[in-house]
Amino acid sequence: MFSYYQLSVPVYARALQQLAHLLDKGADFALSKKVSDETMLGLRLAPDMLPLVKQVQIACDNAKFCVARLSDTTAPKHDDNEKTFAELKKRIDETISFINSVPESAFANAAGKTIVLPFMPDKPMSAEFYLLSFLTPNFYFHLTTAYDLLRSNGVEIGKADYIGEV
Template structure:
């Protein structure tokens, strides 16, 4: 049995983003229950030189949104990166999932060797589709979702491994 580029990208990204929504909902509930200003959690970071929770969520959203569009050979939807509340962050993830749900397998499948050029700062990096997905998009998605999880866990939100993995 083989796995297609679509199967390796879209359903996996949607599942991970849905898990992130659940993690954020637990963060919002924790803030409300403990009477903590939600902005404290949203602006928390693991280290002074790391991005806060809000940016971790925005990057997770952007990486799969832009990744899927590049694999499909189309322009990605742009987000403003102006979310400051849990409901806004959750809504952004829902918008990203809605966008991912519009992709059809035939748009993504066959992109294994498509040349994808990224401008990262002052560098330009060329990828072929499969390495782009497997060594750039998915690792970045997992990194930023894990970091969002870790920030909330560090702040005291009761999260466990199953929150990250989701239900089978």
């Protein structure tokens, strides 16, 4: 049986490392094509979807808030003001550092928790539902959307760049 720690911290850290790798490829592409970071970070799949910069910010927020909520720790605050690939990579690094800093023992009471999100106060969730059926799919939605934005705009990335070394 997997623990809440095992299903969050190492999973999110690995995925965020791959997101940073994707951003490196995006930055290299932008430099080679003389496209500004602002243009690249503003890419959208559809007019009503959030841009690349928000996809990365939300993926980081998903990881840090999930770990914080399940472990009774406080997530670091980010101002959502990143304007460059380098600034987004710094946010990813800070998020990975935070989640890796939370010890497995901090998740000891996670199973019994009820999670109430500030933006959905009338929809409390069990910790199990929150982690497995709400947060993790949402996390991967934003990671995949970031990948799709880069790939659909010419960045040469593939499944191996998304998944990482096996």
